Amino acid sequence: MKKPFHFAESLLNWYKNNARTLPFRNEVSPYAIWISEVILQQTRVNQGLEYYRRFMARFPNIKSLAESTEEEVLKIWQGLGYYSRARNLHEAAQQIMSLYHGQMPSSYQELKKIKGIGPYTAAAISSIAFQEVIPAIDGNAKRVFSRFLGINTPVNTSSGSVLIEKAAFSFIDPFQPGNFNQAVMELGAMICTPKRPSCTNCPLLSECIAYKENQIEYIPLKVKKHVVKERSIFYFVFYSKAEDTVQLIMHQRTRNDIWKGLYDFPSLEFNEAMNVQKVIESEILKQQFPYVKFAELQSINGPLKHILTHRILWLHFSVYELSVMPHIENKNHTIYTLHEVLGLPLPRPIEIFLKEFMGKTILV
DNA sequence: AAAACGGGGGC
DNA sequence: GCCCCAGTTTT
Numbered sequence: 303m304k305k306p307f308h309f310a311e312s313l314l315n316w317y318k319n320n321a322r323t324l325p326f327r328n329e330v331s332p333y334a335i336w337i338s339e340v341i342l343q344q345t346r347v348n349q350g351l352e353y354y355r356r357f358m359a360r361f362p363n364i365k366s367l368a369e370s371t372e373e374e375v376l377k378i379w380q381g382l383g384y385y386s387r388a389r390n391l392h393e394a395a396q397q398i399m400s401l402y403h404g405q406m407p408s409s410y411q412e413l414k415k416i417k418g419i420g421p422y423t424a425a426a427i428s429s430i431a432f433q434e435v436i437p438a439i440d441g442n443a444k445r446v447f448s449r450f451l452g453i454n455t456p457v458n459t460s461s462g463s464v465l466i467e468k469a470a471f472s473f474i475d476p477f478q479p480g481n482f483n484q485a486v487m488e489l490g491a492m493i494c495t496p497k498r499p500s501c502t503n504c505p506l507l508s509e510c511i512a513y514k515e516n517q518i519e520y521i522p523l524k525v526k527k528h529v530v531k532e533r534s535i536f537y538f539v540f541y542s543k544a545e546d547t548v549q550l551i552m553h554q555r556t557r558n559d560i561w562k563g564l565y566d567f568p569s570l571e572f573n574e575a576m577n578v579q580k581v582i583e584s585e586i587l588k589q590q591f592p593y594v595k596f597a598e599l600q601s602i603n604g605p606l607k608h609i610l611t612h613r614i615l616w617l618h619f620s621v622y623e624l625s626v627m628p629h630i631e632n633k634n635h636t637i638y639t640l641h642e643v644l645g646l647p648l649p650r651p652i653e654i655f656l657k658e659f660m661g662k663t664i665l666v
Numbered sequence: 667a668a669a670a671c672g673g674g675g676g677c
Numbered sequence: 678g679c680c681c682c683a684g685t686t687t688t
Contacts, residue, residue, distance in 0.1 A: 342683040383672025440683045
């Protein structure tokens with residue numbers, strides 16, 4: 303007598319025997335769950351693990367996070383990307399201190415009101431930390447459910463999302479929703495992968511429609527491909543050397559743009575095509591940095607190409623040694639010693655530039 | 667509904 | 678070079 307197939311039972315049995323041991327698994331603290339979920343947004347587990355450890359060591363609870371500065375949080379986040387996550391975590395911690403007496407709210411609905419907690423993260427926290435029966439639907443879940451049911455509606459459309467959500471609600475285990483959600487994601491990460499999934503090891507193989515109909519490589523279907531736009535940024539690295547200390551003029555990015563909150567150098571960006579020579583000769587440069595003798599501005603060989611998901615950045619660096627640091631009028635420009643600069647939250651390419659290029663230029 | 671937001675790793 | 682990752686916010 304063959305036992306009827308049961309999605310949650312098969313999946314959870316597989317999960318029990320095959321789950322990776324991760325530092326936030328079996329974690330009961332809602333705070334720890336929250337931090338791990340935010341770190342793992344659009345981030346592979348392996349990339350996020352060390353950040354999770356450092357973050358929890360530096361900010362062990364909501365209070366310590368709320369009482370830190372945004373810059374301290376960004377510094378821990380440096381290199382992980384999507385910096386709004388760090389800024390939102392900091393703001394959210396203060397929100398929780400003032401509005402929820404320092405306790406994480408437990409329900410999906412309340413959690414979703416918190417900065418940086420969207421539908422996925424609210425469902426993950428409420429199900430894992432508080433056993434609320436609600437599916438946490440991330441990229442893994444969309445892939446697992448769409449393949450299992452042979453859903454060929456694009457998963458990144460609202461109608462596709464509705465289908466996936468209905469499926470997830472119909473399969474979720476009401477007695478262990480947190481484990482169920484984690485099991486779906488684990489399956490998506492380890493077995494039901496985007497490319498070359500390991501179907502022969504899948505506990506759901508016998509009932510998988512996409513597998514049965516040979517549609518694995520076409521599901522999940524997605525619409526659109528973003529066009530990768532290019533931007534050129536011209537950086538001006540002003541520094542001075544006095545005895546043993548090097549000072550630089552740094553710029554904090556405050557606009558709703560890439561790297562908000564992080565520090566780079568004073569810069570110019572144009573809509574039309576420019577080259578370094580034209581920029582150096584431009585009037586706007588002279589207006590912005592009147593203390594520079596432009597003839598002595600040295601451009602560093604070739605722009606640095608920095609590739610992001612939706613952008614290609616061409617970063618042009620020009621360096622200029624000042625005999626004395628000028629008085630700065632721009633509110634976003636500040637003078638720091640090189641030592642201080644290395645303690646600021648820096649975009650990856652700025653960090654690389656400082657370590658690889660300025661190291662030679664300044665220290666020679 | 668679409669665009670913006672990082673950085674890294676797999677193939 | 679392309680894909681996409683335990684997504685959210687802004688436009």
